[in-house]
Amino acid sequence: MTDNTLLQIRNVSKCYSGLGESRAVLRDVSLDLQAGKSIALTGESGSGKSTLLHLVGALDYYDSGEIKIAGTNLTNLNDSARSELRRNTVSLVFQQFNLVPSLNVAQNISLHARLANRVDQTWITSLTSRLGLTELSDRYPEQLSGGQQQRVAIGRALAVRPKLLLADEPTGNLDEVTSTAVMDLMLNLVHESGAALFLVTHSVQVANQLDRRVHLSAGKIA
Numbered sequence: 250m251t252d253n254t255l256l257q258i259r260n261v262s263k264c265y266s267g268l269g270e271s272r273a274v275l276r277d278v279s280l281d282l283q284a285g286k287s288i289a290l291t292g293e294s295g296s297g298k299s300t301l302l303h304l305v306g307a308l309d310y311y312d313s314g315e316i317k318i319a320g321t322n323l324t325n326l327n328d329s330a331r332s333e334l335r336r337n338t339v340s341l342v343f344q345q346f347n348l349v350p351s352l353n354v355a356q357n358i359s360l361h362a363r364l365a366n367r368v369d370q371t372w373i374t375s376l377t378s379r380l381g382l383t384e385l386s387d388r389y390p391e392q393l394s395g396g397q398q399q400r401v402a403i404g405r406a407l408a409v410r411p412k413l414l415l416a417d418e419p420t421g422n423l424d425e426v427t428s429t430a431v432m433d434l435m436l437n438l439v440h441e442s443g444a445a446l447f448l449v450t451h452s453v454q455v456a457n458q459l460d461r462r463v464h465l466s467a468g469k470i471a
């Protein structure tokens with residue numbers, strides 16, 4: 250582990266059990282991600298990509314191994330410490346944009362920053378403008394296109410200036426042209442904010458835009 254290692258995954262394994270059987274979904278997965286760098290996680294459907302992302306986002310629990318984020322060990326971390334990590338250090342962008350329908354664009358973008366009590370209005374105003382959302386600030390999610398909604402979700406995730414941005418197929422719902430534009434913007438903003446990016450994608454084109462590509466095959470890093 251080097252000094253600027255932000256995410257350290259060591260020998261992580263996870264099984265899902267049900268109907269009397271237990272199935273290994275992740276086996277002995279290890280990787281490091283440095284601050285300011287990006288990794289694309291690729292692999293066939295069912296290879297365990299989302300499961301790994303959820304473990305890193307402290308949304309689920311591993312059976313063995315260890316995950317550390319910015320020096321914090323997720324093993325045995327209690328629920329309130331997990332929530333705090335998700336509020337202050339890690340942000341998530343999903344394929345489904347998960348915007349709050351009753352809040353307008355400006356309110357959605359600043360939502361998590363407000364909840365974390367970390368509103369930096371200069372950064373939020375700049376983010377909103379860079380994302381091309383200034384003119385749309387008063388609109389509600391249902392009045393936006395898919396690409397616009399995803400840009401709001403990216404703005405909301407970056408508004409808190411997370412150390413680690415997790416993204417699960419963030420452009421999976423968008424057409425190719427919109428996807429490329431949204432990805433370019435997201436990568437620029439991630440780079441500018443100094444965050445590390447851990448992104449799940451099926452797209453080789455998207456993966457090639459990141460610093461490194463890690464391939465999962467049947468729960469193991471290939």
Ligand SMILES: Nc1ncnc2c1ncn2[C@@H]1O[C@H](COP(=O)(O)OP(=O)(O)OP(=O)(O)O)[C@@H](O)[C@H]1O
Pocket residue numbers: 265266267274292293294295296297298299300301
């Ligand atoms: N809650 C769960 N209970 C039982 N099995 C699960 C659960 N969640 C996922 N799985 C199984 O674990 C395996 C890995 O799922 P995961 O969603 O991580 O794959 P993925 O690589 O992200 O797939 P995709 O690219 O299709 O989204 C799959 O076989 C899936 O059926």
